Amino acid sequence: MGSSIAIADQGTxxxxxxxxxxxGIDEPVSSAELEQAMAWMHQHASPRFSLQIAQTARPAETIQRWIQARALKPSGNGIAKYYRYALPAEDHPMPTALEVKLVEPQLAADFGHVVQAGFGLPEAVIPWFSALVGRPKWQVYVAYDNQIPVASGAMFIDHNWAWFGIDATLPDYRGRGAQNALIKQRLTDGISAGVVGFTAETGQPSAGEEGANKSYGNYHRAGFERLYIRPSYVTNK
Incomplete structure (x- = not known):
């Protein structure tokens, strides 16, 4: 829709x-475009869909009046957006025994299964995520306990910039350093590929609860700095 993107899947x-x-990023958004976005989402999306509005969205006054008029409410504390310069990754003080591997096509299903199970998603998403293996600009990784795939992470590279995401760990393997190792491997490989800057995102914890959010702590520990928080707005329906 113009310069914005709408994603919808009622089954997930x-x-x-x-x-x-x-x-409102590339160009100011109008009330008509906001209405178009809402109408499309009501038709195609899960009822608890969100509008994620960046701090730089324009025109800010119009967007805020429109949100208030439709009684949209903030969802949680928003999304924390991170940035990191392309500096070498430091070793974690407590190395993991898990082995991180760049996933090859013959093991693509390992990635799909870990993402599905780690996030508790419907099984229908397994082939979706498996299909990222070998896709242009994507590098996907799995951490293994011997031959058992237990954690995942992905890197998307475009014009010497990289985005990190799809960080999932099976419940029985959390707290064993998998995500710290996955972040370090992606940083190392990204720098080797010429990446000059890395971005990532997590849910923003409530004040005083940052230590309980593992993803938040993992990225801070790896040298990522939070640049801003992107609010998410949802309907009451």
Whole structure:
């Protein structure tokens, strides 16, 4: 829709698959475009879809009046957006025994299964995520306990910039350093590929609860700095 993107999947009722991004970034958004986005999402998305509005969205006054008029409410504390310069990754003080591997096509299903099970998603998403293996600009990784795939992470590279995401760990293997190792491997490989800057995102914890959010702590520990928080707005329906 113009310069924004709408994503919808009623069968996967989580925010990552049901949201509108980029409103008012490349060009100011109009009330008509906001209405178009809402109408499309009501038709195609899970009922708890969100509008994610960046701090730089324009025109800010119009967007805020429109949100208030439709009684949209903030969802949680928003999304914390991170940035990191392309500096070498430091070793974690407590190395993991898990082995991180760049996934080859013959093991693509390992990635899909870990993402599905780690996030508790419907099994229908397994082939979706498996299909990222070998896709242009994508590098996907799995951490193994011997031959058992237990954690995942992905890197998307475009014009010497990289985005990190799809960080999932099976419940029985959390707290064993998998994500720290996956972040370090992606940083190392990204720098080797000429990446000059890395971005990532996590949910923003409530004040005083940052230590309980593992993803938040992992990225801070790896040298990522939070640049801003992107609010998410949802309907009351």
């Amino acid at each position: 009722p989580i925010g990552e698959f049901n949201r509108v991004l980029g409103l």
